[in-house]
Amino acid sequence: MTKIAVYPGTFDPITNGHFDLMKRGLKIFDQIIVAVAENSQKQTLLSLQQRIDLVNEVTKDIKAINVMTLNKLVVDFAKDHSATIILRGLRAISDFEYEVQLASINRSIEPSIESVFMSPAEEYSFLSSSIVKDIARHNGDTSDYVHPSVSEVLREKYLK
Numbered sequence: 392m393t394k395i396a397v398y399p400g401t402f403d404p405i406t407n408g409h410f411d412l413m414k415r416g417l418k419i420f421d422q423i424i425v426a427v428a429e430n431s432q433k434q435t436l437l438s439l440q441q442r443i444d445l446v447n448e449v450t451k452d453i454k455a456i457n458v459m460t461l462n463k464l465v466v467d468f469a470k471d472h473s474a475t476i477i478l479r480g481l482r483a484i485s486d487f488e489y490e491v492q493l494a495s496i497n498r499s500i501e502p503s504i505e506s507v508f509m510s511p512a513e514e515y516s517f518l519s520s521s522i523v524k525d526i527a528r529h530n531g532d533t534s535d536y537v538h539p540s541v542s543e544v545l546r547e548k549y550l551k
């Protein structure tokens with residue numbers, strides 16, 4: 392049976408940490424659907440289309456990764472796409488409380504879907520989309536943290 396995991400998030404923008412997690416996920420799952428949240432509670436810098444385009448660009452060589460819009464509850468999205476797992480990243484203790492809360496809520500809504508947490512390589516354990524945006528906003532070099540096409544979009548965004 393094909394094991395499909397949903398990796399939901401805002402991806403504003405996708406970082407090397409997100410990508411690292413996806414590749415680790417593929418050691419366990421056959422397919423990962425990256426579900427890019429449309430109506431995140433967060434105010435996003437990039438539009439939904441830009442965020443999706445960048446995830447597509449970064450993951451284009453990996454057939455087992457698909458990118459879609461998330462515009463409903465993650466558990467409902469997962470069921471729609473025959474996914475049985477929700478994949479999330481845990482960077483530090485600070486992620487833990489929120490992630491466990493989310494996993495508990497998701498399980499109470501849909502007990503058949505499991506949340507799985509993975510941690511990225513050490514070098515990405517401090518990395519977040521917010522930090523990358525801060526660096527770009529101050530004209531810093533983001534090339535160690537994101538794909539070149541992401542750096543380019545951020546540069547253009549902050550030039551205006």
Ligand code: ADP
Binds near residue numbers: 407431516517
């Ligand atoms: P959200 O708004 O849902 O937190 P994000 O795009 O910020 O969306 O993150 C999506 C998922 O990726 C979350 O589980 C988050 O913990 C994880 N994540 C974010 N940055 C990293 C990173 N550097 N390494 C591993 N996982 C990460």
